[in-house]
Amino acid sequence: MVVGAGLGAVRLAENLRTNGHEEPITLIGAEPYAPYDRPPLSKTVLLGKEDRVELKPAEFYTESSITLRLGQRVTAVDPRAATVTVHGPGTDDIESVPYDDLVLATGLAPRAFPGAEHLAGVHTLRTFDDAVALRSDIDGAQTAVVIGAGFIGCEVAASLTERGVRVSLVEPAPTPLAQALGEPIGTLVARMHTANGVDVRAGIGVSEIVGDDSGAVRAVRLADGAELPADIVVVGIGSIPVTDYLEGSGIGFAPRETGGGIACDGVGKTSAPHVYAIGDVANWADGSPAARRVEHWNHTVEQAAVVAHQIAGGEGALITAAVPYFWSDQFTVKIQALGHPRADDDVHIVSDDGTKFLAYYSRDGILTGVVGAGKAGPVMKTRPKLATPTPVADLL
Ligand SMILES: Cc1cc2nc3c(=O)[nH]c(=O)nc-3n(C[C@H](O)[C@H](O)[C@H](O)COP(=O)(O)OP(=O)(O)OC[C@H]3O[C@@H](n4cnc5c(N)ncnc54)[C@H](O)[C@@H]3O)c2cc1C
Structure with a gap:
């Protein structure tokens, strides 16, 4: 059984079947959609070029005997009883479901900008619904401020600019992507955005997202008091591992300084027997003093293969590739x-x-x-x- 029905879940299920695993497989996903791919959300979906981002066609699940329980949320895990509590799809539907092996693949929730959650026009981007909501605000918008120049912030700034919106990209670090790739490369990325018409404001923070009388966003106020006009604001200030349903389960978390998330050994085992974690939510110890939580597509795919190999009783140890890979499309x-x-x-x-x-x-x-x-x-x-x-x- 897999909690979460995103990239990690579907790749795990697929690998189990190719490894000859014949037991029932169930993916429980809180979103109402069949597993879909997130990288296009900040790129082709925002650009209006793509809407179908499913990872697999519907027949894949029927032909592989994989059960999807969509629009259903796991609210508790009990490793001693080997059960999960599932809520939904109806408000009164609560079920205790047993598992033999459990894989936690619940991903991340974006951080909100405190105090601005209620303002119309303020967005975060993690889900298909988020992307569609943001996209529908683009028509008619002239100005946007993207807060945070990490990968998602930079991609959204590029996509909004390509859609004809005047974009300011605000980042407290000295350059975009400084935290991930350092300032020398961040300087080159800033240059690319500036050349394409983005107003890059690095080295300064945001003090407030300002609304108008109608409850819609109007501007973003910077730490120096300057106000940037904004019909749309996209908040890209990082994400938090989704682990609320594990409170009281006894399953251990990794310390915040190592990236937080669900603590795992080098092959995805959590502190509870027969419970694994993969993908953005998982913090696999890789032998170095710091455990590592990585928020990239390829990493998730590799972890799914490693855990499926174990559950299917594969021989020998399968480990993640020594050379990780990730990409980002901007302009x-x-x-x-x-x-x-x-x-x-x-x-x-x-x-x-x-x-x-x-x-x-x-x-x-x-x-x-x-x-x-x-x-x-x-x-x-x-x-x-x-x-x-x-x-x-x-x-x-
Ligand atoms: C906009 C965007 C662009 C990206 N672009 C790139 C890129 O260019 N390159 C790259 O390498 N990576 C990129 N990524 C990262 C990549 O998509 C992730 O690494 C990958 O999706 C992680 O997969 P996952 O299975 O861990 O989590 P997810 O794909 O997030 O799936 C987790 C699922 O679990 C569900 N869930 C959560 N809690 C519960 C619960 N209690 N019960 C049931 N279900 C639950 C969630 O609703 C979600 O559907 C991007 C991510 C985003 C958001």
Whole structure:
């Protein structure tokens, strides 16, 4: 049984079946939709180019004997009784459902901007419904402020700009993506947004989202008192692992300084027997002193394969790839990263033509990652070098 019916859940179910697992599989999902893909939400869905983002066609679930319980929320887990409590779809429907193995794949909830939740025109972006609500506000909007220049904030700023809205991108760090990729690459990303018409306001925070008398957003006030007009505000200030249903279950959480979320060993086992966690909500210890919680698509897919292998009784240990990968699409550029690039690594920009760039990351002289924009070939070629300790000097 899987709690959550998103990317991790569907990949887990698929892997179980390909591994020959014949037991019943049930995915319980709080949203009313069959499992769908989130990366298009900030890109093609906002641009109005795509609406069908299901991960699998309906026949996949019937042909693979996978039961979807959609619009139903798990509100409690009892590892001693090996049951979950499921609420819905009706308000009075409450059921205790037994499991043999349980996989927790409940993802994240976006952080709200305190005090602005009630204002019309203020959005966060995690779900299909969020994307549709934001998209329907774009028509008729002239100005938007995106608060937070992480990956989702940068992608939304790009998509709104492409839809003809004048966008300000506000970020308290010195550059966009500074926390994920460091300031040297953040500077190049800021340059790309500025060149495409985004008003990038880095190094300054937001003090207030200002509403008008009708209860709609009017402006965003910055820490220096400046007001940016806003018909739309998108809040992209991070997300919180969805773990409320585990209160009282005894299942352990990872410390906040390691990213929080559900604490797991290196192959996804939680502190409770037969209970695993995967995807954005899971914090897998990878052998380094800090456990790691990663919010990327490929990571989720790999974790689903590792956990399915165990549940299906596969032989030998399957572990996640030594070279993680993620991407982000902004304007016409695909930013791709391999390895473990960190904001505090040494960054070596080896090519930059004003739009496309390539950079190596190193720590103590050893290559840790590569980040490229519009550089798929050179990024992918670095994969073997990242699989073994390689002096960065060999590549420069
Ligand atoms: C807008 C957006 C753009 C992205 N773009 C990229 C990208 O370009 N590149 C990249 O690498 N990654 C990207 N990602 C990240 C990627 O989509 C996630 O890493 C991936 O979706 C994680 O899958 P998951 O299964 O852990 O969680 P999710 O896909 O979030 O699925 C979790 C599901 O669990 C459900 N749920 C929660 N609590 C309960 C409960 N108590 N009971 C039942 N169901 C519950 C939720 O409703 C949700 O449907 C993006 C994410 C977003 C939101």
